[in-house]
Amino acid sequence: MQLKAGSDLVRRQNRAVVIAALRRSATMSRTDLCAATALSPSTVSAITSDFLNEGVLAEQREFEPSGSRRGRPQIAIGLAPARAYVVSVELTHNQLSVGVSDYTGKAICELDQRFSTAACSGEDLLVRCTQLIRMALSNAGVEQPASIVMAVQGRTDAEGRDLLWSPIAAGRNVHLADYLQGEFGCPVTVANDCSMIAVALRWLEPDRYGKDCLAVLLSHGIGMGLYLNGRLFAGRSSSAAEFGHMLYKHNGALCRCGSRGCIEAYAGDYAIWRAAHGLPDDALPPVELSGLDMRTLARKARQSDGPERRAYREAAEAIGTGLASLFALTDPVPIAFVGSGTAAFDICEPYIRACISESNSGGFDAHFEHELFEFELPLIRQGATVTALLAVDEQVASGPENVSGRDVSILEVA
Amino acid sequence: MQLKAGSDLVRRQNRAVVIAALRRSATMSRTDLCAATALSPSTVSAITSDFLNEGVLAEQREFEPSGSRRGRPQIAIGLAPARAYVVSVELTHNQLSVGVSDYTGKAICELDQRFSTAACSGEDLLVRCTQLIRMALSNAGVEQPASIVMAVQGRTDAEGRDLLWSPIAAGRNVHLADYLQGEFGCPVTVANDCSMIAVALRWLEPDRYGKDCLAVLLSHGIGMGLYLNGRLFAGRSSSAAEFGHMLYKHNGALCRCGSRGCIEAYAGDYAIWRAAHGLPDDALPPVELSGLDMRTLARKARQSDGPERRAYREAAEAIGTGLASLFALTDPVPIAFVGSGTAAFDICEPYIRACISESNSGGFDAHFEHELFEFELPLIRQGATVTALLAVDEQVASGPENVSGRDVSILEVA
DNA sequence: ACTCTTTATTTCGAGTGCCGAAAAAAATAG
DNA sequence: CTATTTTTTTCGGCACTCGAAATAAAGAGT
Numbered sequence: 089m090q091l092k093a094g095s096d097l098v099r100r101q102n103r104a105v106v107i108a109a110l111r112r113s114a115t116m117s118r119t120d121l122c123a124a125t126a127l128s129p130s131t132v133s134a135i136t137s138d139f140l141n142e143g144v145l146a147e148q149r150e151f152e153p154s155g156s157r158r159g160r161p162q163i164a165i166g167l168a169p170a171r172a173y174v175v176s177v178e179l180t181h182n183q184l185s186v187g188v189s190d191y192t193g194k195a196i197c198e199l200d201q202r203f204s205t206a207a208c209s210g211e212d213l214l215v216r217c218t219q220l221i222r223m224a225l226s227n228a229g230v231e232q233p234a235s236i237v238m239a240v241q242g243r244t245d246a247e248g249r250d251l252l253w254s255p256i257a258a259g260r261n262v263h264l265a266d267y268l269q270g271e272f273g274c275p276v277t278v279a280n281d282c283s284m285i286a287v288a289l290r291w292l293e294p295d296r297y298g299k300d301c302l303a304v305l306l307s308h309g310i311g312m313g314l315y316l317n318g319r320l321f322a323g324r325s326s327s328a329a330e331f332g333h334m335l336y337k338h339n340g341a342l343c344r345c346g347s348r349g350c351i352e353a354y355a356g357d358y359a360i361w362r363a364a365h366g367l368p369d370d371a372l373p374p375v376e377l378s379g380l381d382m383r384t385l386a387r388k389a390r391q392s393d394g395p396e397r398r399a400y401r402e403a404a405e406a407i408g409t410g411l412a413s414l415f416a417l418t419d420p421v422p423i424a425f426v427g428s429g430t431a432a433f434d435i436c437e438p439y440i441r442a443c444i445s446e447s448n449s450g451g452f453d454a455h456f457e458h459e460l461f462e463f464e465l466p467l468i469r470q471g472a473t474v475t476a477l478l479a480v481d482e483q484v485a486s487g488p489e490n491v492s493g494r495d496v497s498i499l500e501v502a
Numbered sequence: 503m504q505l506k507a508g509s510d511l512v513r514r515q516n517r518a519v520v521i522a523a524l525r526r527s528a529t530m531s532r533t534d535l536c537a538a539t540a541l542s543p544s545t546v547s548a549i550t551s552d553f554l555n556e557g558v559l560a561e562q563r564e565f566e567p568s569g570s571r572r573g574r575p576q577i578a579i580g581l582a583p584a585r586a587y588v589v590s591v592e593l594t595h596n597q598l599s600v601g602v603s604d605y606t607g608k609a610i611c612e613l614d615q616r617f618s619t620a621a622c623s624g625e626d627l628l629v630r631c632t633q634l635i636r637m638a639l640s641n642a643g644v645e646q647p648a649s650i651v652m653a654v655q656g657r658t659d660a661e662g663r664d665l666l667w668s669p670i671a672a673g674r675n676v677h678l679a680d681y682l683q684g685e686f687g688c689p690v691t692v693a694n695d696c697s698m699i700a701v702a703l704r705w706l707e708p709d710r711y712g713k714d715c716l717a718v719l720l721s722h723g724i725g726m727g728l729y730l731n732g733r734l735f736a737g738r739s740s741s742a743a744e745f746g747h748m749l750y751k752h753n754g755a756l757c758r759c760g761s762r763g764c765i766e767a768y769a770g771d772y773a774i775w776r777a778a779h780g781l782p783d784d785a786l787p788p789v790e791l792s793g794l795d796m797r798t799l800a801r802k803a804r805q806s807d808g809p810e811r812r813a814y815r816e817a818a819e820a821i822g823t824g825l826a827s828l829f830a831l832t833d834p835v836p837i838a839f840v841g842s843g844t845a846a847f848d849i850c851e852p853y854i855r856a857c858i859s860e861s862n863s864g865g866f867d868a869h870f871e872h873e874l875f876e877f878e879l880p881l882i883r884q885g886a887t888v889t890a891l892l893a894v895d896e897q898v899a900s901g902p903e904n905v906s907g908r909d910v911s912i913l914e915v916a
Numbered sequence: 917a918c919t920c921t922t923t924a925t926t927t928c929g930a931g932t933g934c935c936g937a938a939a940a941a942a943a944t945a946g
Numbered sequence: 947c948t949a950t951t952t953t954t955t956t957c958g959g960c961a962c963t964c965g966a967a968a969t970a971a972a973g974a975g976t
Contacts, residue, residue: 090522092541093515094963095932101507102934108504119953127506128935133955159952160942300738316738323833324714324730334827335861338819347861350830405752413748413827416764419737447749447761508934509961516963533924542964547926573923574971 096487099135102127104485106135107144110167111481114192115148117162136165142488144171167192172234172480175221175272176472178465179213179240180281181205181256181308185465186220188228189473191480197228198469210251210259214267221272234483236268236276237476239284239468241311244327248277252326255309255344275479280327281305282313282426283320284471285464289424290315291474296457300421302414304331305464306429308377309344310352310407316418332356334413336406341369354406357382357429363399364388379428386432397435404436408443411456415444420456426467430460510901513549516541518899520549521558524581525895528606529562531576550579556902558585581606586648586894589635589686590886592879593627593654594695595619595670595722599879600634602642603887605894611642612883624665624673628681635686648897650682650690651890653698653882655725658741662691666740669723669758689893694741695719696727696840697734698885699878703838704729705888710871714835716828718745719878720843722791723758724766724821730832746770748827750820755783768820771796771843777813778802793842800846811849818850822857825870829858834870840881844874 102125109124110116116124121132139145146168169190178185182205188197201220208216217238225233242254249265251257265276285303289296299318305311310332314321321329332352333345340349341359353359353369357377362369364385389396415421425433445454461467516539523538524530530538535546553559560582583604592599596619602611615634622630631652639647656668663679665671679690699717703710713732719725724746728735735743746766747759754763755773767773767783771791776783778799803810829835839847859868875881 090515090519092519092539092963093512095509095512095934095961098507098509098512098933098962101504105504105506117953125506129954130936130956131934134933137955156944157952158944158950160954162953317736319733321831322731323831324835325833328831328833330830333830333861335823335830335857338823338857339860349861409749409752410827413824414831416744416747416749417735417737417742417828417831419739419742421738443749443752446753447747447763506934509932509963510934512933512962531924543925544927544965545963548962551926570973571923572921572973574925576924 100486102131103135103139103487104481106132106139107167107481107485110145110165111193111477115164115166117164119162121165140165142484143168144484169194171484173225173228173230173232174473174476174480175224175233175236176469176476177217177221177236177238178281178468178472179205179217179238179254179256180465180468181241183465184216184220185469186224187469187473188224188230188233189477191234191477193473193477195473196230197224199224199227205256206258208257208259210257210262213251213257213259213262214264217264217268218271221268233272233274235274235476235479236272237284237472237479238264238268238276238278239281239472240264240278241281241309243330244278244280246322246325246327248279248327251278253345275483277475277479279472279475280311280313280329281464281468282311283322283327283329284313284475285424285426285467286313286315286320286471287474288467288471291470296422297424300418302421302423303467304407304423304425305427306355306407306425306433307427307464308357310355314418314421316421331410331414334410336409342372344372351406351410355403355429360385360399360403363402364396366395382428383431386435389432389435400432400435401439404439405443407436408440411440412444412447412454415454415456416447420444420454423456423458424461425458426461426464428462430462433460514900516545517549517553517901518895520546520553521581521895521899524559524579525607525891529578529580531578533576535579554579556898557582558898583608585898587639587642587644587646588887588890588894589638589647589650590883590890591631591635591650591652592695592882592886593619593631593652593668593670594879594882595655597879598630598634599883600631600638601883601887602638602644602647603891605648605891607887607891609887610644611638613638613641619670620672622671622673624671624676627665627671627673627676628678631678631682632685635682647686647688649688649890649893650686651698651886651893652678652682652690652692653695653886654678654692655695655723657744658692658694660736660739660741662693662741665692667759689897691889691893693886693889694725694727694743695878695882696725697736697741697743698727698889699838699840699881700727700729700734700885701888702881702885705884710836711838714832716835716837717881718821718837718839719841720769720821720839720847721841721878722771724769728832728835730835745824745828748824750823756786758786765820765824769817769843774813774817775799777816778810780809796842797845800849803846803849814846814849815853818853819857821850822854825854826858826861826868829868829870830861834858834868837870837872838875839872840875841878842876844876847874 105125118132122129145165148164148166169192171191176187184201186199189195240251241256243252251262251264264278268276282303282305286301290301301315303313312329312331333350335349336351337349341353343350343353385396389400519539532546536543559579562578562580583606585605588603590601598615600613603609654665655670657666665676665678678692682690696717696719700715704715715729717727726743726745747764749763750765751763755767757764757767799810803814
């Protein structure tokens with residue numbers, strides 16, 4: 089049931105509204121804020137004044153309003169960069185990345201580290217993360233981060249605290265959030281990488297992806313992040329949304345996850361490679377696949393109707409069948425295909441669309457828009473950073489209660 | 503973005519909290535309300551006093567508190583039955599039902615009408631609904647309903663206004679809500695029948711189904727209603743959640759919806775019957791199936807490993823594959839299987855469970871609880887009634903502004 | 917029968933927050 | 947140097963919640 093409300097909740101909500109407006113457009117006047125939030129000038133004045141005292145906002149005198157009109161000039165206000173620093177961590181195949189951003193979202197420092205993730209135990213992971221984050225913070229000159237969001241390829245628990253399982257590392261049930269929280273003394277959230285891609289797309293293109301956004305990652309494995317009706321789709325007890333592990337064929341090909349017949353077992357890079365080389369469908373390819381390997385495969389598939397094209401066709405039909413099933417549940421949604429697999433999307437697209445239009449239950453429009461993004465990392469980082477910033481915003485909106493020095497500032501004012 | 507808040511919002515919220523508490527337990531004292539809502543006695547007093555004036559609540563003197571303790575006795579308050587009357591309408595295969603309930607949720611009148619829905623145009627449907635509702639209202643002695651919720655087997659638009667497509671009637675894009683709203687002058691919502699089953703189960707067993715609830719209707723067709731993380735799952739542009747039309751087999755059996763390979767084309771009664779009789783999988787059975795037909799089929803399937811058992815097995819694997827795919831997206835969720843098809847669930851269950859445990863992506867627990875409900879209609883009606891009542895609650899909570907007679911009541915008080 | 921105790925509910929005063937209107941501030945136009 | 951225009955702040959009023967005190971309505975004890 090819903091909870092009771094009080095006047096404190098009203099203030100928190102309106103503070104949040106003001107911050108949200110300023111996060112969207114870096115700099116606004118109080119008048120702009122009135123228009124954007126529908127709050128009265130008095131209220132905007134009160135809230136911004138509080139925020140200026142708390143160091144959340146800063147006046148930006150240098151911002152001369154372009155066309156100098158009559159009347160008192162507007163004072164530009166923006167988020168104060170130094171109010172908080174956030175950290176994004178991305179764990180992908182054989183790479184760990186860390187980014188540090190200020191409170192306005194500007195990147196201050198980005199570090200990458202490459203190593204074999206497959207050999208990585210949970211313990212290793214924790215240590216490597218801690219080290220790389222420390223180095224990045226030190227490079228950025230930041231003592232204390234305000235929020236850390238870690239995007240992982242794999243499944244997390246529903247609360248975003250543990251990495252339950254990952255195809256790229258050996259560790260299971262790694263308590264990432266608790267450990268990092270202990271190390272860095274700030275809130276930590278662990279999220280699925282594809283969810284972060286969806287967050288980024290929503291943030292970057294709200295008109296197209298604001299309400300509904302399906303991000304499908306095509307690479308060694310298959311991942312998905314979904315916003316439906318403006319909310320992140322997540323499972324009951326985990327991040328779930330494991331599109332790649334929807335059941336495509338009963339008793340089908342062997343998947344990395346240990347099950348049989350998953351979509352990924354046909355559409356992941358390793359599955360396409362396996363099929364194209366005529367290996368049995370329960371063989372896991374022993375080698376790491378390079379981008380070159382896959383480009384070669386795609387080229388052959390385009391050239392002639394041989395085993396390579398058959399492999400891509402099977403991959404496309406697995407994806408198409410999965411999307412058809414997904415769309416039976418969600419209706420068609422604008423899709424962003426992301427990752428190295430998009431390089432062969434021209435081969436797959438007709439088969440994918442055929443599958444979907446074949447299954448337009450109830451005779452409805454099976455059409456969907458799509459976009460391709462070759463590189464996933466920048467999107468994942470942007471999504472993680474945005475998520476971290478929004479977490480800080482929430483804390484900031486809820487007031488300066490817990491901030492040490494609050495009493496002091498009252499004394500200072502007096 | 504979130505909207506600004508004001509003190510009116512606080513009042514609305516707290517009014518809503520009070521109503522919600524009283525809807526759960528029919529009768530409470532003001533002290534009970536303090537405990538249940540965490541509001542202060544002053545606030546509860548103010549809000550209940552308003553509600554008594556508005557005719558939303560009524561004191562119930564007859565309710566003697568069981569063990570007569572010391573001290574001033576509590577005064578029991580409850581929802582005032584006559585505050586509003588709601589109508590639920592259920593359209594299922596060859597049957598239209600209407601129920602009228604008072605504001606406490608007590609059923610006042612229920613009417614059924616049987617006719618061939620298949621032959622029914624949109625126009626016919628509107629007229630029949632109107633007539634049956636009028637008759638029920640007249641029987642119940644109700645002049646003006648406050649809310650109507652109509653549950654239909656089929657797909658509605660996302661706003662709950664139109665019946666886009668239904669397997670049981672010929673009409674398409676029937677503007678049910680607008681028409682009935684014009685006829686009866688109150689808010690009307692059109693919802694999917696299985697969603698209403700999920701609503702009912704959540705309402706009846708909040709411990710089991712409060713957060714997550716999957717209702718699967720097994721009958722002539724296959725339907726689904728899903729609550730995930732406490733929210734009704736719905737599509738981007740329609741009610742969607744068309745589990746029965748997830749793609750089970752590429753280029754598979756012909757479905758009622760016109761597509762091929764849908765789960766329903768293997769697991770609906772007609773599909774089982776078709777397969778058991780060795781008909782081609784693109785034949786639609788010409789006859790209406792009786793309950794007896796299906797019971798006979800199930801008996802034969804239990805007796806020997808013939809075509810009947812194969813048909814049920816295929817049905818079970820279609821359902822199991824669908825659930826496995828669904829659970830890849832949502833994690834396993836407690837399921838209620840509902841409808842006549844549950845009579846043969848003993849035959850299907852092992853195959854269904856086998857499919858699901860085969861596809862436990864990431865090695866997680868594929869276990870799910872389930873319950874069987876043979877009759878769907880009572881659940882659909884309960885769900886629709888609850889939905890209608892909650893809609894009235896929302897309107898009541900938002901205050902007496904628009905209620906005619908508000909000014910009069912002020913005069914009366916003065 | 918009367919008073920004491922206990923529990924429930926209402927009333928009152930203070931605090932917080934929003935808003936509209938008026939005032940103050942800070943520029944340009946003439 | 948004044949009038950005008952626009953932005954921002956200040957002030958008074960209103961709605962709401964809350965804690966504390968007051969009131970109401972019983973049973974318990976003598």
